[in-house]
Amino acid sequence: MLPLLWVSVALVLSPSLLGGNILDALSTDDAMHLVEVRDLLNGQGWYDLVQHRGMPPDGISIHWSRIIDIPLALIILATRPFVGQAGAEALAMIAWPLTLLGAAMTLVCRIADKLAGPRAVVPALALSALGVATLGHFRAGCIDHHGAQTVLMLGLALCAGQLDRHWRYPALAGAMAAFSMAIGVEMIPIIVAVGLAVTLFAIWRGAAAARGARILGLSLAGTAFVLFPLFVDVATLLRPVCDSFGGPVLLLAGGGGLGLAMIATVAARPASTRALRLTVAAGIGALVAGAFALAFPECLRAPYGAVDPRIQTLWLDTVVETLSFPRMVRNFPEECLAVFGYPLIAMVAAAIAWARSGKERSLAWGIMLAATAAHFCVSLWEIRGATAAALSSAPLLGAALAVLMPTVEAAYARRALVVAVLLSPLSLLSLGEAAKAAVDRIRAKPATQAAADARRCTGVxxxxxxxxxxxxxxxxxxxxxxxxxxxxxxxxxxxxxxxxxxxxxxxxxxxxxxxxxxxxxxxxxxxxxxxxxxxxxxxxxxxxxxxxxxxxxxxxxxxxxxxxxxxxxxxxxxxxxxxxx
Incomplete structure (x- = not known):
């Protein structure tokens, strides 16, 4: 079912494969990533992340790293001798996001299986395929960093939930968290939430959780220290770069990872108590937070504090991905059930299922709930968090259906799939739009045609x-x-x-x-x-x-x-x- 659904969704998300043009699918960030890769292949310096044709002569400093440029550049270099520059770029813009889509759907299946066994996989997979907002990050042409970070967060949740099983799981979890932070800072709230869940697990379980927590913390810190000189000019270490991989993020990753390892070391001692472990964790957390505040106080300000107020009002406030929950309710009420209601349904159902699940899967449930709750909280501030929240909700809800529904196998398979489809973002969005249309008719309000004028002049x-x-x-x-x-x-x-x-x-x-x-x-x-x-x-x-x-x-x-x-x-x-x- 996985390859069948992957191919089906890939075709829907690939206008260039169906007679369209790949350039029509590029967003502003996608276009800038393409320009950045071209400049790199044409000889621009590895550490030079300035777009020199922007605002000359100073240029525009771009706030993401070279990590996403690497697979795109490799695909272009490998295929350019056979299909030319334009063809190689088109292949890269198709192959990379659809590869990430396959990885995301595979991780959804793995997480659902770890939470509730094989019976959870089919409804979880169906929910991931019907996540209309999330799938936009994996369409052909979407070569920005959001899809890769979403996949890394799924991988982090899967591996962190198995840290007491085998050393490779916490090692991979720490590495994926560090890679996400090196790509961009958007996922730091989710990494912090997962880190807190792991810390609480180590405090509660003591020696039983110490080994995995220590490996995760050391992997996070070690990977971050390795990635920094690879992708960031070391001379910029002390600069207050708050919106990308730099000294402040390295301090959080290194301090947080080493702090978790120290907590785990204390937890491993036979004489340690929960009170002692909690005290040590609170002290280390305060130390890392205090060091961050003292070293980089600029990073404690609002993220858009330096933006011209006119830009905030006339442009930033109109960007869809920056809309908050109250503004979504005012401007797009028909979408709120799918955007905010779906993760809430998944989290409530998962909390009930968690209470009925065995102790051996308790950590996996807790990690996934923590990650999804963090995504959801981010979405209340900026809607961009809702796309990852929807994808992380798929294995949660799929697993909850497997736990809460009757166990008669023949009936379960049909009923679980029907319930999954009915609760999917696509169904909830259709319900919201139908409700809005009905209200508009009752109020005798003329129907609005969003984007009725196609002459928006924003495409490449x-x-x-x-x-x-x-x-x-x-x-x-x-x-x-x-x-x-x-x-x-x-x-x-x-x-x-x-x-x-x-x-x-x-x-x-x-x-x-x-x-x-x-x-x-x-x-x-x-x-x-x-x-x-x-x-x-x-x-x-x-x-x-x-x-x-x-x-x-x-x-x-x-x-x-x-x-x-x-x-x-x-x-x-x-x-x-x-x-x-």
Whole structure:
């Protein structure tokens, strides 16, 4: 069933295999990853994570590591002699995410089996295949870091739940946690939750859990110390790099891992008591937290504290993956049952099943519940956590069905599959959308057509007409930046990255400002082209914010004397002007 479902889901997620174009599937981060891999293959330094065609001459510092670049670059290098550069890139953008999909579905099966035996596998697999939001991270073209981190978190939960079985499980768990932290910081809350669960297990079980906990902690710290010089310039060790792999993350990984090993060492002593182990754990936790706060106080601030308030309001607050639970309820109530209700159902059912399961599987249940709860809590702050929460809920709910449903095998197989389908994210999403449509009819509210206008100008192919223009610097809206880098030789000013404070601020000064302000900034930044898309949601925000600003005037067809309209063929509604100096 696993290979059959994998092939079926892979075909659904692969428009390029069904007559489409792989470039149509690229998000902004996917496009930037592609550009980063190209630059690496063209000779850019291993430790140089600056996009030099962004906000020249300083460039845009990118906040992820080279780890994801490695498999993409290897696939391109291996296949380029046979299919050319474009074909090799297309193969990489198909093969890598679909490989991760297979790994994720396999891990779901393994986790479900470890929790409740073989009877849990089929419903868990069905739930993973019907997780509509999660599967977006494994579609063809999705080469950003989220899919890999989700797979690593599943692997961490599987192996940490078996740390008292064999030494290889805690060793793999620690290594996967370190790799995830080296890729990006998004999964640190889940790693902390799993680490706390393991610590509590060591405190409660004492010597019986000491060996596995010690191996996990040493593996986490050791792998982090090995990865740091491989992917980060050691000269940056003391810099307060809070949003990527750097000194602060190394301190957390190293201090947390070594601290867990010390707690396990105390737990291994015959004379140790739970009170002593708890006291030691609290002291080590306070020591690591205090060292982090003293060494890197900048990292205790809000993650987007340095972002221009205008960017926060006009762009960041409109990015779907940053929406919080209250804003999801206001803006997309029809999706909330699938996004938030599904993990809640899984966790409640799993908690009941855990209470009825044997002691030998208690750790596995506790680890999976801790990981899923952490994903869920992250999703309440930013919706991006919901995708991983849905995937980790699949083995939980599948195992809970195996424990809670009647044991008559013939009847169970059918009933469990039916219940799994009914409780799946796809079914809950359909129910939410049907309920919203019914409410709208009762209120006589006209139906809204989300994304009815396809001319959003955010795809890579949309910017192809710009490639014919002489190479220069382009000022456009934020979400178009990576596509311009991927498809044209031009440089850009604005891009969807919180580190690009100066570039995004300069773009807003032009788009929202008067003619005098726009002319001054365009001259100071040596901008050659201004590009807009009247129907793009981001562009509409600028026109609404400043009705007399440049963006609003350009949308209305007005052209100031320092711009000259350029004819573009295609571009899905894209409009461009050359700056007159």
């Amino acid at each position: 192919r949309d910017v192809q007409p710009l490639a014919a223009l002489p190479t220069g610097r382009v000022l456009s809206f934020i979400d178009l930046g990576p596509a311009i880098l991927a498809e044209t030789p031009h440089s850009i000013i604005a891009a969807p990255y919180h580190r690009n404070v100066a570039g995004n601020g300069a773009m807003l000064d032009v788009m929202l400002g008067s003619d005098a302000v726009a002319r001054r900034v365009l001259t100071e930044r040596a901008i050659d082209y201004v590009v807009i898309c009247p129907s793009a949601a981001e562009q509409a925000n600028y026109a609404r914010e400043a009705p007399q600003g440049l963006a609003a005037r350009l949308v209305k067809g007005e052209t100031p004397d320092f711009l000259v309209r350029l004819p573009l063929e295609g571009g899905n509604g894209l409009m461009a002007w050359r700056v007159v100096r």
